[in-house]
Amino acid sequence: MSNRPTSPLNPRERILMGPGPSTVPARILRALAAPTLGHLDPQFIEYMDDTCQLIRDAYQTKNLLSFPVSGTGMAGMETIIANLIEPADEAIVCINGVFGGRMKDNLQRCGATVHAIEVPWGETFSNEAIAEAVEKHPNAKMLGIVHAETSTGAHQDLSGLAEIVHDAGMLLAVDAVTSLGGHELKVDEWGIDAIYSGTQKCLSCPPGLSPVSFSDRALERMDQRKTKVQSWYLDVSMLKNYYTGSGGRAYHHTAPINMIYALRESLAIVMEEGLENRIARHREMHLLLREGLEDLGFTYIPKQSLCTLNCVALPDGVDDAGIRGRLLSEYDIEIGGGLGVFAGKAWRIGLMGHSATKRNINTLLAALSDVM
Amino acid sequence: MSNRPTSPLNPRERILMGPGPSTVPARILRALAAPTLGHLDPQFIEYMDDTCQLIRDAYQTKNLLSFPVSGTGMAGMETIIANLIEPADEAIVCINGVFGGRMKDNLQRCGATVHAIEVPWGETFSNEAIAEAVEKHPNAKMLGIVHAETSTGAHQDLSGLAEIVHDAGMLLAVDAVTSLGGHELKVDEWGIDAIYSGTQKCLSCPPGLSPVSFSDRALERMDQRKTKVQSWYLDVSMLKNYYTGSGGRAYHHTAPINMIYALRESLAIVMEEGLENRIARHREMHLLLREGLEDLGFTYIPKQSLCTLNCVALPDGVDDAGIRGRLLSEYDIEIGGGLGVFAGKAWRIGLMGHSATKRNINTLLAALSDVM
Numbered sequence: 198m199s200n201r202p203t204s205p206l207n208p209r210e211r212i213l214m215g216p217g218p219s220t221v222p223a224r225i226l227r228a229l230a231a232p233t234l235g236h237l238d239p240q241f242i243e244y245m246d247d248t249c250q251l252i253r254d255a256y257q258t259k260n261l262l263s264f265p266v267s268g269t270g271m272a273g274m275e276t277i278i279a280n281l282i283e284p285a286d287e288a289i290v291c292i293n294g295v296f297g298g299r300m301k302d303n304l305q306r307c308g309a310t311v312h313a314i315e316v317p318w319g320e321t322f323s324n325e326a327i328a329e330a331v332e333k334h335p336n337a338k339m340l341g342i343v344h345a346e347t348s349t350g351a352h353q354d355l356s357g358l359a360e361i362v363h364d365a366g367m368l369l370a371v372d373a374v375t376s377l378g379g380h381e382l383k384v385d386e387w388g389i390d391a392i393y394s395g396t397q398k399c400l401s402c403p404p405g406l407s408p409v410s411f412s413d414r415a416l417e418r419m420d421q422r423k424t425k426v427q428s429w430y431l432d433v434s435m436l437k438n439y440y441t442g443s444g445g446r447a448y449h450h451t452a453p454i455n456m457i458y459a460l461r462e463s464l465a466i467v468m469e470e471g472l473e474n475r476i477a478r479h480r481e482m483h484l485l486l487r488e489g490l491e492d493l494g495f496t497y498i499p500k501q502s503l504c505t506l507n508c509v510a511l512p513d514g515v516d517d518a519g520i521r522g523r524l525l526s527e528y529d530i531e532i533g534g535g536l537g538v539f540a541g542k543a544w545r546i547g548l549m550g551h552s553a554t555k556r557n558i559n560t561l562l563a564a565l566s567d568v569m
Numbered sequence: 570m571s572n573r574p575t576s577p578l579n580p581r582e583r584i585l586m587g588p589g590p591s592t593v594p595a596r597i598l599r600a601l602a603a604p605t606l607g608h609l610d611p612q613f614i615e616y617m618d619d620t621c622q623l624i625r626d627a628y629q630t631k632n633l634l635s636f637p638v639s640g641t642g643m644a645g646m647e648t649i650i651a652n653l654i655e656p657a658d659e660a661i662v663c664i665n666g667v668f669g670g671r672m673k674d675n676l677q678r679c680g681a682t683v684h685a686i687e688v689p690w691g692e693t694f695s696n697e698a699i700a701e702a703v704e705k706h707p708n709a710k711m712l713g714i715v716h717a718e719t720s721t722g723a724h725q726d727l728s729g730l731a732e733i734v735h736d737a738g739m740l741l742a743v744d745a746v747t748s749l750g751g752h753e754l755k756v757d758e759w760g761i762d763a764i765y766s767g768t769q770k771c772l773s774c775p776p777g778l779s780p781v782s783f784s785d786r787a788l789e790r791m792d793q794r795k796t797k798v799q800s801w802y803l804d805v806s807m808l809k810n811y812y813t814g815s816g817g818r819a820y821h822h823t824a825p826i827n828m829i830y831a832l833r834e835s836l837a838i839v840m841e842e843g844l845e846n847r848i849a850r851h852r853e854m855h856l857l858l859r860e861g862l863e864d865l866g867f868t869y870i871p872k873q874s875l876c877t878l879n880c881v882a883l884p885d886g887v888d889d890a891g892i893r894g895r896l897l898s899e900y901d902i903e904i905g906g907g908l909g910v911f912a913g914k915a916w917r918i919g920l921m922g923h924s925a926t927k928r929n930i931n932t933l934l935a936a937l938s939d940v941m
Contacts, residue, residue, distance in 0.1 A: 203619055203837035206830055208612060210604045217823060221605040229827060230602035232582045233593040233775050235903045240580060247575055267777070268640045268802060271822040275802045303801045397823055403605050405639070405777055405825030427799050429675045430640060430647045448908070450643040451589060451769055453777030455601060456828065458578055465575035531607045536820070 211525070212557055215533035216347050216506060217375070218397035218404050219549035220557075221459075225402055228462035229455050236452045242442075248457055249440055251464035252408045255377060255400075255472070256392065258384035263410035264440035265460055266393070266431065267453050270374040273393025273407025275303055276431040277370050278341075281391060281415060283424050284308030287337040289330050289367070291315075291322050295348035295537050296372050300341045307427060312337060318538050319349045319499040319508070324357050331365045338418070339368045344382065345375035347398075348536040350508030350545065351499040352380070359388025368415055374398060377408065378467050379479045379505035379549055390415040396456075399479070399505055401550030402463035405456045463550075479504040482553040486546065489562040493569065498543055505553075507546040508539070517541050520568055528564040583897070584929055587905035588719050588878055589747070590769035590776050591921040592929075593831075597774055600834035601827050608824045614814075620829055621812060623836035624780045627749060627772075627844070628764065630756035635782040636812035637832055638765070638803065639825050642746040645765025645779025647675055648803040649742050650713075653763060653787060655796050656680030659709040661702050661739070663687075663694050667720035667909050668744050672713045679799060684709060690910050691721045691871040691880070696729050703737045710790070711740045716754065717747035719770075720908040722880025722917065723871040724752070731760025740787055746770060749780065750839050751851045751877035751921055762787040768828075771851070771877055773922030774835035777828045835922075851876040854925040858918065861934040865941065870915060877925075879918040880911070889913050892940055900936040 213220045234241040252263045266276050274296075282288060282304060290300045292315045304311045312334045316322060322342065331340065340362045344353050355371065362369045368390040376382050379399030384392055390412040397404035411419075411433070419433060426432040430450065438447040467475060483504035487497065494512035502508070511517060517534060521544070524530045535543035546561070585592045606613040624635045638645045646668075654660060654676060662672045664687045676683045684706045688694060694714065703712065712734045716725050727743065734741045740762040748754050751771030756764055762784040769776035783791075783805070791805060798804040802822065810819040839847060855876035859869065866884035874880070883889060889906060893916070896902045907915035918933070 203623065203833065203840070206600050206603055206616070206834060208604050208606045208616075208830070211606060211610065213605065213607060215607055218605050218607060218826060221827075226602040226604070226827075228578050230598040231578055232580050232598070233585065233590050233769075234580045234583060235585060235587055235590060236776070238583065238897070238903065244578070244580075251575065268644065269822045269825065272640065272802045275800065299801065306797055306799050306801055395823065397605075397826075403825065403827040404608070404823040405828055425678055427678050428647065429671065429678055430644045450641050451767065451776040453641065453775065453828070454590060454769075455593075455598075455775040455831075456777055456825070458580070459827075461575065462578060468575070525610070531610065 209529055212530045212552065212560065214547050214552055214557060214561060215531045216545045216547055217395065217549065219401045219547060219552040221401055221403055222551045224466065225459050225462050229403065229459040231455070231458050233454050236454060237446060237448065241454060242446060244461055245440070245452065245457060248461040248464065251461060251468065252410065255464055255467055256382065256384040256410050257386065258410050260384065260410045260412055261441055262416060262437055265457065266407040266409050267450060268407060269404050270393065270395030270407050272431065273409050274300065274372065275428065276409055276433065277391040277393050278303045279307055279426050279428045279431055280419055280433045281339055281368060281370065282307045282309045283422060287312065287334060289314065289334055289337045289340040291327065291342040293320055293322065293349065293351060294318050294343065294346035296343045296346060300372070319351055321351050321353045321501050324361060327358060328361045331361055331367065335365060337367055339370050341370045343372040345373065345380060345503050345505065347375045347506060349499055349539070350503050350506045352501045352503045354501070355387050363388060368418060375503065375506050378475065380503065381476055384410055396460050396463065399549045400463040400467065401552065402459045405453060406460050479548060479553050482548045482555070482558060483507065485555065486548060486558045489558065493565060505547065505549050507548065508543055509546065510543055515569065523568045524564055530561055530564055581901055584902045584924065584932065586919050586924055586929060586933055587903045588917045588919055589767065589921065591773045591919055591924040593773055593775055594923045596838065597831050597834050601775065601831040603827070603830050605826050608826060609818060609820065613826060614818060616833055617812070617824065617829060620833040620836065623833060623840065624782065627836055627839055628754065628756040628782050629758065630782050632756065632782045632784055633813055634788060634809055637829065638779040638781050639822060640779060641776050642765065642767030642779050644803065645781050646672065646744065647800065648781055648805065649763040649765050650675045651679055651798050651800045651803055652791055652805045653711055653740060653742065654679045654681045655794060659684065659706060661686065661706055661709045661712045663699065663714040665692055665694065665721065665723060666690050666715065666718035668715045668718060672744070691723055693723050693725045693873050696733060699730060700733045703733055703739065707737060709739050711742050713742045715744040717745065717752060717875050717877065719747045719878060721871055721911070722875050722878045724873045724875045726873070727759050735760060740790060747875065747878050750847065752875065753848055756782055768832050768835065771921045772835040772839065773924065774831045777825060778832050851920060851925050854920045854930060855879065857927065858920060858930045861930065865937055877919065877921050879920065880915055881918065882915055887941065895940045896936055902933055902936055
């Protein structure tokens, strides 16, 4: 056993412009540090109810079953899939980056037969291509698609998709990790049946929770299950009592109390700014950054780029790790490297939530001009 | 969409003496609120390494694979079971309360055939009873047992158990949610192969993480798996690169950065106090509370009581919910009701970490004298 004293905690105040986490504002950090309540304390239950309502508001949904999963965004993905899929079910998944691939892996671990449709990284899917896949695999129970591919910066248009998927009797499941609170996202209007996100992206809350929402159609599917959900921790049939209050507030697991405080505060900030204003701000900041990056010789990889995550190819001769290292060590600015097939060839620059400001963009562009 | 403003966050400063969370000291809340770093930031990686080393120290183990699971204690249970059990494996589980029962449920969801041995709630298992079960089910791959049953307050003696379990070629898996940092717990000396705990009990950190540790024997078992772990989020074969640094710090999921700050701080506090001193304090406080409760007519349910959780039968005529409600609303003191078969008949009074003080005990006993 070591008896060495642990050094004092003193994290540097980085500007976080990578693929997440984004910079957390002081107001959310203060909420995080409020006194811890018990998870069955009536006051905490009120805060949890507020949080669930704010999740509904941010997703633009009336779905009763909207709540924060007690894990990060990937736990949200697993919650959706493990609860909606039973062994031997078929599912369609659209893969154009890392996270579509992870959906496939998750589906297979739940025993599903997966029909993957793929386009090159950085591209997005047309409704025609999806309609074709749906027609080809009529027994699929679910179609999974990524709204905002954090690995490529591609922005998937979801309009008109639900009709295709629902007409075939399937559920529409969506990854919105990098879009919630930064891009237009209308769960009810777009007919999304199951959706998950993360707290550390456009909500600018620390990582640790995953806001999810399920439609009535998804609830029916879960009620008809013949097998138990393979994950105890993520089993919605047990979780829903605690989050919706139906049948009392049965204890399942201890909710991450202080993280709920922070998420509630971050969603309150989103609503104070107003969803439309916030989305407009992300768009405006994206255009500003884009102009600066293109002036420096960077080119955007996706045709349909996210505003919240800017994935750009490096100009010839740029030292990927070297320059990112200098941005971090000399300027306290974090940006992200490429993931998967883009490793070493692309950067991912986040403009999410509290990080999406003119000040940060100017600071980054000036630093880049210095070091390149 | 609601446009009502969210009320300011203002949680009451409760004295938390229930089954968890315990009261979180200001120093840990301050650590929680430190500026958020990226999960691949070299400074954060150092903090994570510190945290893993402190987890080893607290568990008194040299196990390399010791890390905080990104979920609460129940996610730790699922991590242990999902990684060590494959479909059609047999397992033995010792049930003397809620959490042994949950182990069984988790094992079954992983496809195991479960042999449960049971004693009445509040009692503990003799090594003879366990040896008999091991002999009866020689094909079992694992024996699961709860060190500190949070539902009954029973304290399971684990000495001598590993020999029985290992001689039969099985792994020993232990629930230490309510004992880590409050009771003697010697993972290496006691031959424990897999163990999980929670942050919100005797570490007095907010809930949200689960410190786990795996022995080399457990690692070998995982390396020999023929099937993928059914949970992507909790798959140790992918997680271990990030936490141990072997094969680079591959991105798996975004670690809950600020919760790691808080856990690191809470474990540093444990080590500053010293494990032996801390355990002695929990014992001393338990004896003090016990004397006071017995004077008031309460009787301890388990023969082998935990120091950290005091499960007592209510004297005749005591209004369970009414008095607990008054303690909370008039005195800002939280204690826990009975769980499962003890609902309405017992209280669970926690003396964990920062909550285990003479001041809190006197305050609680005085309040109880007032309201009873």
